[in-house]
Amino acid sequence: MQNAKCKINESLREELLSIIKDLKRYLYYLKEIGIDYIPVNASPLTERSLISSKLSPEKSLQILRKEIGDCRKCKLYQGRTQIVFGVGNPKSEIVFVGEGPGRDEDLQGEPFVGDAGQLLTKIIESMGLKRQDVYIANVVKCRPPNNRNPESDEIESCEPFLLRQLEIIKPKIICALGTFAAQTLLITKEKISSLRGNFYYYHDIKVMPTFHPAYLLRNPGDKKLVWEDMKKVMKELNLKGKGNG
Secondary structure, X not given: OHHHHHHHHHHHHHHHHHHHHHHHHHHHHHHHOOOOOOOOOOOHHHXXXXXXXXXXXXXXXXXXXXXXXXXXXXHHHHOXXXXXXXXXXXXXXXXXXXXXXXXXXXXXXXXXXXXXXXXXXXXXXXXXXXXXXXXXXXXXXXXXXXXXXXXXXXXXXXXXXXXXXXXXXXOOEEEEEOHHXXXXXXXXXXXXXXXXXXXXXXXXXXEEEEOOHHHHHHOHHHHHHHHHHHHHXXXXXXOOOOOOO
């Protein structure tokens, strides 16, 4: 009985310490942007919009990265080399969202730098853009072991960070790369093959689901489908493009 009570007390202690740590990060966040009160009546989205609107997108993303810190909200932290936050233009009109970092991304700390990343870069350039013109992120910020699919609790823990990134950048379009990115953003169980090719909405931002570049490496015949999706995105953004995808 005594051992059980000790375990409960230790669990409560760890939970309280976690809450205090999150609160300290939040108070530091407010101080960084010059807010000297806590907007207790604001909704989470309104509150975050208030915070982000007082700073440049670049500075807001930097503060968000500090807020994430050495995140241990899910079990993925146990096997990661580093957090892969996101990279690119903080004012981009388009954000590409994948499912999670792979081995190369985990080592370099940047999303989409392996073979799939090289293909994504070619797609971006075919649209008439450069990689540095867009913003690239993932649903989860830490590499799942052996590149397995991210699990529901891991997505749930990490999705708020992605939402914050999107609120700060305020893109016109999100390109959801692959099943997990599309299903997470659109809150659906539909397969990417059913979702791709049509626009949907995520918090008032247009979303174009399409196949993940890693899938295209295994199924090059479907590149033409992704290019059809990208042409719809280009039309929305008034881009002329440079190639056939």
